[in-house]
Amino acid sequence: MKRKIEVKRNLLYEPSLEWEEEGVFNPTAIAYEDGIHIIYRAIKCENYSRLGYLKVNGNSVEKFDFPILTPTEDYEKQGVEDPRLTKIEDKFFLLYTAFDGKNARIAAAESENLLKFKKIGIVSPNITFLEALEISHSKRYQDFWIQQIEERGENIIVWDKDGCLFPEKIDGKYAMLHRIEPDVQIVFFDDFFELKYKEFWEEYFMKIEEKIVLKPKYSWEMSKIGAGPSPIKTDYGWLLLYHGVDKNRIYRAGVSLLELENPSKEISRLPFPLFEPSHRWEKEGNVANVVFPTGAILDGEILRIFYGCADMRIGIAEIELKDLLKVLLKKSSSRNK
Numbered sequence: 001m002k003r004k005i006e007v008k009r010n011l012l013y014e015p016s017l018e019w020e021e022e023g024v025f026n027p028t029a030i031a032y033e034d035g036i037h038i039i040y041r042a043i044k045c046e047n048y049s050r051l052g053y054l055k056v057n058g059n060s061v062e063k064f065d066f067p068i069l070t071p072t073e074d075y076e077k078q079g080v081e082d083p084r085l086t087k088i089e090d091k092f093f094l095l096y097t098a099f100d101g102k103n104a105r106i107a108a109a110e111s112e113n114l115l116k117f118k119k120i121g122i123v124s125p126n127i128t129f130l131e132a133l134e135i136s137h138s139k140r141y142q143d144f145w146i147q148q149i150e151e152r153g154e155n156i157i158v159w160d161k162d163g164c165l166f167p168e169k170i171d172g173k174y175a176m177l178h179r180i181e182p183d184v185q186i187v188f189f190d191d192f193f194e195l196k197y198k199e200f201w202e203e204y205f206m207k208i209e210e211k212i213v214l215k216p217k218y219s220w221e222m223s224k225i226g227a228g229p230s231p232i233k234t235d236y237g238w239l240l241l242y243h244g245v246d247k248n249r250i251y252r253a254g255v256s257l258l259e260l261e262n263p264s265k266e267i268s269r270l271p272f273p274l275f276e277p278s279h280r281w282e283k284e285g286n287v288a289n290v291v292f293p294t295g296a297i298l299d300g301e302i303l304r305i306f307y308g309c310a311d312m313r314i315g316i317a318e319i320e321l322k323d324l325l326k327v328l329l330k331k332s333s334s335r336n337k
Contacts, residue, residue: 008319011309012061017042020050025313036304038053040052050069050080052064080096088165095108106123126201141208141209173190175263185211187211219246222244236329251290252291257269286312292308
């Protein structure tokens with residue numbers, strides 16, 4: 001299939017400090033006041049992760065010498081990973097993966113200045129794979145959970161990653177995309193503390209197939225997919241960047257368009273990757289052949305995408321928004337004929 005979208009890519013940042021010497025990757029980004037603020041995952045040893053901070057203003061990159069978020073709680077004692085940053089009204093919310101050595105779950109933090117964050121805690125279901133089997137009657141997920149029990153054990157909590165918030169409330173509620181493998185789901189809630197109740201998630205699991213936004217569809221994303229940055233609002237729908245993984249464990253960047261009023265419904269999706277590992281700095285690193293989009297801002301008509309490169313470096317991609325929307329809307333039109 002002929003690809004009609006030009007994507008320019010460059011290397012933005014490589015490890016330069018002692019506490020990030022083994023890798024910097026999977027950055028989130030937000031444009032605010034005097035520049036682009038980037039929070040990224042950094043590793044030093046044994047894959048224990050901390051979050052660092054950069055500010056980009058024009059061609060200059062300002063970096064903090066110390067991490068801005070480190071593991072302090074038992075639920076994240078082996079790493080704070082893969083952040084996604086969103087501003088809703090007058091507050092910044094940071095979602096990240098909290099890893100305790102066995103369980104990988106989404107945690108949240110909030111800030112008023114992007115530098116000091118107050119941790120809210122786990123906002124993922126506190127339900128084991130075995131409990132999930134008893135709650136949900138979805139054969140799609142039961143088959144996967146049985147496989148996870150065989151690999152990880154009965155008492156492991158359902159892994160939930162790739163959490164990102166919509167930048168505004170929808171019908172008065174917060175909306176969060178997240179990934180319980182192998183799909184991307186959506187959850188609506190009144191406040192973050194609602195997500196701490198097991199009963200909330202038990203009801204959710206009973207209807208989990210109704211919560212699916214994206215399923216793997218094409219060969220290049222067939223193993224699993226996961227949401228990237230917070231969706232970007234356009235006149236035609238919510239633009240969602242995501243990653244897809246194929247059977248050879250190659251990570252590629254994809255794009256979908258969701259309905260504005262009902263983001264549970266997909267309007268269109270590119271049948272081919274927006275971009276894939278092709279540069280040396282995307283193909284060689286701690287994990288080979290990975291491009292992992294986790295940050296995006298709209299600068300006029302230019303969409304700037306910040307992404308992890310082979311779990312080692314940070315890259316930036318640029319694309320004309322109108323070109324991307326033109327192809328997405330054409331796919332939508334042809335599908336509806």
